[in-house]
Amino acid sequence: MPLVATEAVVLHTFDYLESSRIYRIATRDAGVLSVLAKGARRARTRYGSAVDLFAQGDVRLSMKPSRDLQTLVGFDVTRARPELAAVPGRITAAAALAELMMRFGGEEPAPAVYDALVAALDAVARAACGAAADAGLAGAWHLIARLGFGPSVDRCGVCQRPVPDAQPVPFSHPVGGVVCDGCVRGLPTGRMLPPPARLALRAWLAGEPSPAGNDAARRAHQRLLREFLAEHLTDGRELRAFAVWERAAWDAA
Numbered sequence: 015m016p017l018v019a020t021e022a023v024v025l026h027t028f029d030y031l032e033s034s035r036i037y038r039i040a041t042r043d044a045g046v047l048s049v050l051a052k053g054a055r056r057a058r059t060r061y062g063s064a065v066d067l068f069a070q071g072d073v074r075l076s077m078k079p080s081r082d083l084q085t086l087v088g089f090d091v092t093r094a095r096p097e098l099a100a101v102p103g104r105i106t107a108a109a110a111l112a113e114l115m116m117r118f119g120g121e122e123p124a125p126a127v128y129d130a131l132v133a134a135l136d137a138v139a140r141a142a143c144g145a146a147a148d149a150g151l152a153g154a155w156h157l158i159a160r161l162g163f164g165p166s167v168d169r170c171g172v173c174q175r176p177v178p179d180a181q182p183v184p185f186s187h188p189v190g191g192v193v194c195d196g197c198v199r200g201l202p203t204g205r206m207l208p209p210p211a212r213l214a215l216r217a218w219l220a221g222e223p224s225p226a227g228n229d230a231a232r233r234a235h236q237r238l239l240r241e242f243l244a245e246h247l248t249d250g251r252e253l254r255a256f257a258v259w260e261r262a263a264w265d266a267a
């Protein structure tokens with residue numbers, strides 16, 4: 015079986031049988047994969063000192079294209095990200111990013127997507143108390159843009175005419191972006207995007223940080239993001255980490 019060496023981040027982990035563990039990982043060169051770490055709970059040295067959620071490192075995989083579960087041969091952790099647990103709000107934002115990657119990341123190599131995920135997790139891990147949600151929003155929209163289904167924020171998603179910035183504009187989930195006054199008739203009612211929210215969304219899609227605004231604006235952004243993702247899901251399963259992330263923001267407010 016071909017041996018693949020690449021870089022990876024742990025998105026999800028669960029114990030398997032008596033001594034093994036299954037990881038869902040995002041890799042730089044082989045997409046999002048499930049890998050079996052045989053005996054991982056017994057011989058931890060083989061897989062680095064501690065491979066935990068959101069850990070990043072160099073992996074060696076034994077790959078068989080026809081198989082759903084690949085085999086993890088080695089994992090040298092280069093970045094464990096313990097700081098995600100140090101400040102409230104970071105871990106729920108990171109979990110939402112991991113869920114986004116697991117639900118929308120493919121099995122084909124996508125280094126630019128992987129790099130956006132790593133940058134997003136690092137930004138959340140660095141975020142000061144109260145700023146983790148903004149870092150999560152920024153990272154999620156940048157990831158969406160890199161995954162190739164970012165919404166249109168400058169031009170009408172229907173007729174492609176530029177939509178002026180001066181006033182709130184309708185945002186349509188089925189269309190996948192802002193809609194001009196002429197095209198909005200006949201569409202299901204969407205959200206109204208005020209100018210500051212549109213500015214933030216534009217920056218985030220380009221991979222630039224931008225504050226979400228006050229708590230109400232932040233919650234509106236989280237709702238918009240979750241609804242946008244739900245519109246693009248094909249299996250109808252709930253985005254559980256996003257629901258927890260939103261509730262956590264409510265509790266913290």
Ligand SMILES: [Zn+2]
Pocket residue numbers: 170171172173174175193194195196197
């Ligand atoms: Zn239009």
